[in-house]
Structures are given as structure tokens and as C-alpha cells.
Amino acid sequence: MSTADGFPWGDFAAGLPWSASAALAVMLVTFAVAVRKGMHRIVDIAWGLGFTTVAVTSLLASSGADGDPVRRVLVTVLTAVWGLRLAGHINRRGRGHGEDPRYARMLAKAPGDPTLYALRKVYLLQGALVWLVSLPVQAAHYVPEPMGRLAWAGVALWTVGMFFEAVGDAQLARFKAAPANRGRIMDQGLWRYTRHPNYFGDFCVWWGLFLLAVGSLAVAAAVVVAPLVMTLLLTRGSGQRLLEQHMSGRPGYAAYVARTSGFFPLPPRS
Template structure:
């Protein structure tokens, strides 16, 4: 098979084992579901559903490990198989650990409190349907490139290595942005101020931009041919929509919009893709924005 990520150019996916790939998909779905159901049981016992956010990264890790096992003997390139598993697990476990540390000692997330306050019938069963099962389905869908990468038979080519580099950029923005924000919020002197330093000076959402890069990077790692790329491109597109129009940027900015000075921060700072901030001299930058992230 000619591989888009190889030196031979773009070709048909004659060598991609579609049958093996299709046979592996039913194994990854129960892996994602199991993580969500275990998390649901723990959440009900603790009386707090915010811990489902921890399961997001764990679910992708479980799918990657399951795909690695399910693809054994299917002819996938061993370097690509190990690399995509390791990169997904590193991203997922870091994210899960960060969210667990951030939520320690806090009560229910306001998002879930508002959702469950409107629940018809049993709030826990409503949360199971609208949060846990939905997130499990999204984990399975968004992880399609991770699953497909385990079956690509060709050696790593330049497109795949560009994907690894893009993943690394994404992890940098996520990890560094989260660490900068955690240090900022831990300092009492910063109470009531917006974090507009470090990476937060160049984008209002370095963590969401990092997620965006991670999942487009993993997509490139799987895109061994045009047919495979077409089959799984829905995954990074869905993740991009979630980050920019779904539960990511849009909801956070709605929550922050009433904070004093936030409009000035919005006026001078990119909403997603990093860029140098606009001049502080304009009317939108009249006051230093407060924090609240």
C-alpha cells in the first residue's frame, strides 16, 4: 500500500485490514463503557458527579490499551501501535490526574448541579443517561483514529511524525497552561484577578487549544492513506466542535462573561489559536481583567 505518510506518496488503502479494524471496534466500546459505569457507581456512592470528568481521560486510555490488545496479529506497524497507545495514555492519565487534583476538596460542579436540578425523575439515572453514557459514546467516537492507527501496516512516514510533533505541541499547551493557572490561583495575591500571563496571554484557552492539537496529531498518526483518513476524520472534527462550540470554550466564557474586566481580556486576547495580544492602549484594555478561571 502506498502511504500518505511515507515517501511513496498517496495511494489506496489496499493494505489496511478493514475487517480486523471493524472486528476490533466492538471491543473498544465496552472498554469505554466500563470506565464510565465504574465511575458512575463511585459518584453515586460519594454523592458527587463531578468525578465523571476524571473518567474522560481514563476512558481514552482504556480504549487505547484495548485496541493494542485487539489488534495483535492484525499486521499493524509495531512502532505505530506502541506509539499511539503511549501517546494516548500519557495524555489521558495526565488529564485525569490534573482534574482529580483540581477538584480535591470541592463540592459538586455547578454544571452538573444545574443539570440534575432539572432532572425528571431520579437525578442519578438522569445523570447516567445524559452524562456517563453520552461521554462513553463520545470517547468511543473521538478515539477512532487511535483505534485505526493500531491496524495501519506501513512504517511511520513524515505525516505520522508531523502528527507526533503536533501532539507534543498540544500536550505542552495543556500541561504548561494548567500548571501556570494552578500556581496563579494558589497565590492569595491573585484573588479576584484574571490569569492573563504565560500562555494565557496569547490565548484565553491554552488547555482547549492543546486538546485540539493533541487530537489532530493523533489523527495524522492514523492517516496512513486517504480512505483511512476519510473514515476517521469525524473524530477530530467532533472534538474540535466540543472544544469550541460545546462544553468547552462556549460554556466557560458564558460563565466568565459577567466578571469585571473580562470584556477587556476578551478584546485583547485570542479566543482560541495563540497570537500576540492586541495593544492594551485601546478602550477595551482600560482595566486589568480579574481572574475567575
């Protein structure tokens, strides 16, 4: 049932439990696999898979609503492309390595049972974040208006983000694979213009999906928390801040920081 702004708030609300259940299912299955393997780093793979599952679930849950079909298919495909690429990249990057030091340190200090602590502090928390950050993706399936300029601007911003994320990850992987680069700081390609092209790419992807979901000011106000939370995670949470703390003691990193933008791509400073 649509309201005065044309958005079917009742249908949207009815779909939220389905998407929450999908995110929870992905994390619980991942938790079971991680416990069996004795390694919790695989939860990072589930991050992208969780968003993909929520997008597909929202597409199915909204099948009886009057959402614009182009927007519905497009937001599902764009989210799935982003999520599956990220999951595949993290899987390849972690292959052959042991436990992530972040999780090892956290669980070593866990009060009580470390396994139950990991369930609460890692898996359930990430499931909740997947559901929250994906709110624009869920809402986009119910927007009845045809794709307009703002929605297509969102697709363009998503494309910019995917370029920075995918190309930045590929450049870093090639750099680290070369024995001559051992111990050196990556400052080539996109990494010459921003210290975090992959995080900047994530930023663009999720603000792009937000623009794609906006059918009215009311919808924008209801879901803008999602890209804001993702931005905080990338810049102040487990993204840029923690990585730079880890890198700060490496030779040459201070000079790299001095000449290279911290987030938004800019020409290098002299």
C-alpha cells in the same frame, strides 16, 4: 484481511466492539462510584481514563493484525500520557470541592429519577464520545505502513498540544494559588496569547493523533469525524463557550477578551 488500500478493514471492525465495551466499562464503574459518593463531578476524571483504556484495549485487540509495531506502541503511549495527565490534573483541581455546579443545575431540572438521568445524559453520552473521538487511535493500531512524514508530523503536533495543555494548566494553578491574585483575570504566560491554552492544546493533541493514524485517504475519511467532533466540543460545546459565559461578568474580563485571541495563540492586541 487487507483490501486494495492495504488497510485491514475487517480486523479494524472486529476491534470496535472491544473498544466500545472498554469505554462503557470505565463509565459504568465511575457511575457506581459517583452514586456511592453522591457526587458526579468525578466523571470528568473518567474522560482521560476512558481514552487511555480504549488505547490499551485496541493495542491488545490488534495483536493478531499486521499493524506497524512502532505506530501501535507510539499511539498507545501518547494517548495514555495525555489521558493520565488530564485525569490527574482534574483530580487535583477538584479535591476538597463539592459537586460541580454544572451537574448540580442539570440534575436539579432532571425529569424523573435524577440518578438515571445522569446515567443517560452524562455517563453513557461521555462513553459514546470517548469511543467516537478515539477512532483514530483505534485505527492506528491496524495501519501496516511504517511511520512516514505525516505520522511524525502528527507526533510533533501532539507534542505542541501537550506543551500548551500541561503548561497552561500549571500556570493557571499557580496563579490561582496566590492570594494576591484573588479576583484577578489570568493573563500571564501562555494565557497572554490565547484565552484557552489548554483547549488549544487538546485541539492539537487530537489532530496530531489523527495524522498519526492516517495510512491512506480511505482511513482518513473514515476517522476524520473524531477530531472534528473534538474541535466542536472544545469551541462550541462544553469547552470554550460555556467557560466564557461563566467568566463574562467578572471585572476585567471584557478587556482581556478584547486584547487576547479566543483560541489560536496570537500576539496580544493593543
